[in-house]
Amino acid sequence: MTSTTGDIALLVIGTFALLTALTFLGEVLALRRPGPVVETYRTRVHSWWAMVILFGLALILGQAGVTLLFAFAAFAALREFLTFSTKARADHLSLALAFFVGLPLQFLFIWLGWTGLFTVFIPVYAFLLLPIVSVLRGNSDRFLMRVAETQWGLMICVYCASHVPALMTLDIPGSGDRSVLLIAFLIMVVQLGDLLDFWFGRRIGRRKIAPGLSPKTWEGMLAGIASAAVIGAVFAWLTPFGVLGAAGMAALASATGMFGNLVLAAIKRDKGVKDWSHLIPGQGGFLDQLDSVLFAAPVFYHVAHLVWMP
Amino acid sequence: MTTRNSLVRRMAARAAGHAITLFARIIAAPRADWRGIAPEQKQRVYYANHVSNGDMPMIWSVLPAALRRQTRPVAAADYWLKTPLRAFAGAEVFRAVLIDRRPEARTSDPMEAILAAIAEGSSLIIFPEGNRNMTDDPLLPFKAGLYNIAKARPDVDLVPTWVANLNAILPKGEVIPLPLICTVTFGSPVHIQPDEGKDAFLARASTALSDLAPPPHDRVAKGEEARP
Numbered sequence: 251m252t253s254t255t256g257d258i259a260l261l262v263i264g265t266f267a268l269l270t271a272l273t274f275l276g277e278v279l280a281l282r283r284p285g286p287v288v289e290t291y292r293t294r295v296h297s298w299w300a301m302v303i304l305f306g307l308a309l310i311l312g313q314a315g316v317t318l319l320f321a322f323a324a325f326a327a328l329r330e331f332l333t334f335s336t337k338a339r340a341d342h343l344s345l346a347l348a349f350f351v352g353l354p355l356q357f358l359f360i361w362l363g364w365t366g367l368f369t370v371f372i373p374v375y376a377f378l379l380l381p382i383v384s385v386l387r388g389n390s391d392r393f394l395m396r397v398a399e400t401q402w403g404l405m406i407c408v409y410c411a412s413h414v415p416a417l418m419t420l421d422i423p424g425s426g427d428r429s430v431l432l433i434a435f436l437i438m439v440v441q442l443g444d445l446l447d448f449w450f451g452r453r454i455g456r457r458k459i460a461p462g463l464s465p466k467t468w469e470g471m472l473a474g475i476a477s478a479a480v481i482g483a484v485f486a487w488l489t490p491f492g493v494l495g496a497a498g499m500a501a502l503a504s505a506t507g508m509f510g511n512l513v514l515a516a517i518k519r520d521k522g523v524k525d526w527s528h529l530i531p532g533q534g535g536f537l538d539q540l541d542s543v544l545f546a547a548p549v550f551y552h553v554a555h556l557v558w559m560p
Numbered sequence: 561m562t563t564r565n566s567l568v569r570r571m572a573a574r575a576a577g578h579a580i581t582l583f584a585r586i587i588a589a590p591r592a593d594w595r596g597i598a599p600e601q602k603q604r605v606y607y608a609n610h611v612s613n614g615d616m617p618m619i620w621s622v623l624p625a626a627l628r629r630q631t632r633p634v635a636a637a638d639y640w641l642k643t644p645l646r647a648f649a650g651a652e653v654f655r656a657v658l659i660d661r662r663p664e665a666r667t668s669d670p671m672e673a674i675l676a677a678i679a680e681g682s683s684l685i686i687f688p689e690g691n692r693n694m695t696d697d698p699l700l701p702f703k704a705g706l707y708n709i710a711k712a713r714p715d716v717d718l719v720p721t722w723v724a725n726l727n728a729i730l731p732k733g734e735v736i737p738l739p740l741i742c743t744v745t746f747g748s749p750v751h752i753q754p755d756e757g758k759d760a761f762l763a764r765a766s767t768a769l770s771d772l773a774p775p776p777h778d779r780v781a782k783g784e785e786a787r788p
Contacts, residue, residue, distance in 0.1 A: 350736070
């Protein structure tokens with residue numbers, strides 16, 4: 251067993267232990283104080299189990315596994331986004347191209363490690379090509395809204411999501427095949443930061459960041475980012491960043507993710523929906539679960555590239 | 561030989577049925593919203609809005625398997641008998657009650673076939689607008705069929721069933737379905753009142769159905785698929 255596989259196994263076992271404890275807590279609570287809050291909590295723990303098992307399997311399979319997992323997550327997220335976006339019958343072909351050509355190609359380029367292509371494919375080529383396909387059907391009504399919302403969906407759900415597996419293409423000196431662990435690091439600090447933001451917000455939160463839009467508070471967010479930094483430092487051994495570097499990267503990813511969550515909350519409010527879908531029991535949709543990771547991934551990728559690659 | 565053939569065809573029909581529900585789930589992740597009734601094993605006529613050829617398979621896919629086995633769609637013979645593949649899908653996969661929409665060509669009364677299927681204990685899926693709705697209105701005026709069923713079988717629940725989003729997933733004339741999320745909402749059953757006339761009943765049934773439509777989240781382009 252290589253040290254990378256050993257570290258993945260350690261992470262998976264640790265997460266399983268944590269989830270087992272949370273599951274046990276749920277069972278105890280359900281016996282002591284049964285009610286809808288406990289039921290929601292138990293549903294969420296079940297969903298976490300499913301997500302952790304899938305993610306663990308993908309990590310063990312390595313680059314192909316993680317790329318495939320995030321391609322499917324991107325598909326589910328894009329489906330949720332475009333369900334509510336402005337579109338017309340004239341966009342049918344361009345939307346089909348986005349789903350069935352753009353999305354698979356982006357993840358194929360990631361898997362092949364063609365950095366030059368995957369960084370420009372959606373922001374340049376999909377950006378230019380899809381409006382051309384739409385305009386050929388000759389309907390100009392709300393045209394800018396239609397093409398802009400489609401492009402926004404592609405950027406968030408496909409381009410940003412693809413930067414999670416793209417971390418494996420980073421060739422940071424001295425890290426060898428350990429770049430897969432960066433993905434575990436990113437997802438862990440962002441998701442735990444979100445949870446702790448929520449937990450602290452409920453207890454010490456006073457000033458709302460965006461009143462009427464999200465329950466997020468400045469106090470909760472700062473505490474969440476600080477906790478993410480501590481968690482990042484503890485898990486610095488997964489990264490080539492060193493203890494301080496890992497804490498800084500974790501804080502950066504967590505902060506970006508939290509603001510990303512706010513941005514997507516504003517879009518949901520604009521479209522008049524509470525959750526993006528019903529596909530993850532207790533959590534809403536894929537986009538509800540991944541919004542912070544999607545915002546954090548490209549920033550994390552670029553800063554890692556900028557600072558740690560010569 | 562015939563029995564073996566029919567066994568093979570039956571197995572192929574079941575496999576095709578599973579493939580269709582799986583495909584519907586991958587594309588549209590359809591969700592059933594049992595708003596007005598529970599999904600119980602009870603004889604029902606689900607009457608639904610019709611904008612796309614995907615409507616019927618979508619309703620069929622969200623029904624729990626036990627209910628699905630008991631449910632037969634009422635469908636147009638001229639469409640479902642056009643090619644051998646459609647004939648197989650219509651008659652053996654969906655076990656459709658095929659009726660002829662063209663009064664001048666038909667040899668049997670469509671209402672007789674529908675009532676016979678109800679008498680056998682089947683639940684039905686019907687599209688009372690008669691045709692796919694290509695207009696901006698939520699529903700076309702209902703044909704008399706639903707009223708005739710309600711009058712002949714007042715004991716059977718008529719369940720309004722709204723299929724959302726299919727006009728974007730597979731509009732008329734398109735071949736590739738778009739992966740977008742579809743919700744099928746089942747409302748409270750409608751029954752005919754004593755002395756209720758045809759027009760009054762059909763108007764009430766139509767309102768019960770259009771009330772299930774979700775509010776528009778997407779400001780859809782004019783002249784295409786706007787809902788009120």
